[in-house]
Amino acid sequence: MTEVLRPERRPNSPMFSSGPCAKRPGWSLQNLENAFLGRSHRASEGKARLKAVIDRQRALLGIPDDYKVGIVPGSDTGAVEMALWSMLGARPVTMLAWESFGSGWATDVVKQLKLKDAEVITAEYGEIPDLAATDWSRDVVFTWNGTTSGVRVPNGDWISEARDGLAICDATSAVFAMEMPWEKLDVVTWSWQKVLGGEAAHGMLVLSPRAVERLESHTPEWPLPKVFRMTKGGKLIDGIFKGETINTPSMLAVEDALDALSWAESIGGGKGMIARTEANAKVISDWVAKTGWVDYLASDPAIRSTTSVCLKITDDWFTALAADDQPKAAKELVAILEKEGAALDIGHYRDAPAGLRIWAGATVEKADLEALMPWLDWGYATLKNTFQK
Template structure:
């Protein structure tokens, strides 16, 4: 009688039993793979169910000044306003250059009227520090800077001064967990880079005057477009103040000596990609369908909880941020803890990270989890709302497997 093909023969079973223990695989691969291996911290995974059909109605091959394209841009602005639950009077604009362009437009157009403080602990926070100190050459500047993994002393905030800060350090694994440190009746403006926090955390808009983000982070959109949120106080600053330094056209928020209000009504400073706009609109509609901002935040919380359960049991990595209160639950950064790995030095740790990443990519278990090149060697995993909890739960055993394989290969 023929045996079913899905059953092992007795001979195979006996061979397995008789195999010496020392020759059996010592690091078996996990059985369950993440259904989607994309855990990049930017650009991030698109929302569940995304397909090219989402772009079918994009008004391509048309000028961005025509009726239909302007209507699409205005809809993106209005849906952003609604999804972020912005207060009345807050304005939204679409700018070139991703979050970087939006943040630098705000800095170039708004700063210089009064003293400014920069709170920096991440790659892009360091970028804003360089802009303020070396490019704008602000005369009255204080810099509060810490290495990746540590939050600066935000208690040094002075409400009479402008403040520039990153809400969530994507490459540093550190976030600012609340807004209690900011005065509601401040005199200065608060400029917040929230590119990996918008749509993933609650924001107290009474404490924010300027907020920037990009589509490629929490919403999984395409790159090169930035969003600028402006409070009435920030608009008033534009109406009453213009810095004495030259402002490039792509960063220019003034028009005829006043705030350029056209950019909040669908006009843009240069030509946007209408295909990318359509993609962002699709993500905004998905978010509204599933329950809006509360549901996006809930998904992020569940994602982090799933990964945190593995991290708490891992014996070779730990959070880069030692303070649980400051630990980012969106972009999770992990450092090596094995004494032998630490003693090997940073170059060897970077090599280990590359081996881990290559093994996981080969197995299609995880893509793009290497730490940012300007940070420290380790692993970086995105827990934003477009990622699925089950995929993060399945990821942990694969990380363990790849680490052991990479050590043996090294």
């Protein structure tokens, strides 16, 4: 293999993890010194700060006025489970899965809720099911962006405006990075720890009027834990969507979310966040186009994620390795880059094909990705030379 010179410049921040993700540029613990600590979150100022997180996200994302926006426990996972356990069972459901989290939701519906009329449609890592064939007489559950596969839905054109079922979307690594067709979505979930670079533990849940109607008209056959209950006496508990959280939130995490939102507003809001993400993704795509040993896991450009960019190693030397040795070699490459301080946490997800996964969301600086690309070439050359000795 041709010798690759060791790069002289490292990224200023080597944080390229797909979750929790990089903090916003210039972040410091000092930004949180005015956090509402040691007080009840139910005090007027506590509720005001929680409501500010809701209202500012609504404004930045352009969420319709008649949609409900709430903060719920358990990060994005909690928000998705809340929706599944509270709303499913009223009509047949289709689970679309092309990566590990979508597969997890399908498992919950089939094995935990035990819904008899649950259809599971899957695709391999790097691919996506035939979305145009979706039956919208059924409820449909899907991830907008597959963080572990680097695959996203290309747009919302496949979602019927005349649907009878609900469109339930796990959008945790898409919101703030990709345009969302809110009018075509009935339930949308995400967490602060992804594109905002906030802290984990809290999830966001958006409900369309159709989703609210489902909650108020449908009583599940199974018992609901307290943290999943969104209705009382057949009516929506409206306080959840005004900052009156179901359980006690971390007001330190709330302050961090407010700090992230202030930064998002300063760079042009939701559109500014999307623009930064797309510019970051282009740095990687330009590098892949001229690099012989790597390619996207998703072969179709229309479905490639711009946040969690998943790459496979295509070099003949690597593909000739035994199947069990390929993940080991990929992990060794990640270890080489981590030891050099060039990149942290860019290994493939444990269930995904061996390769790299690089976060390119808005909190990552374009210059850091530009500095990373030569390190990837050097790291791979070092890996290959080490194995061939």
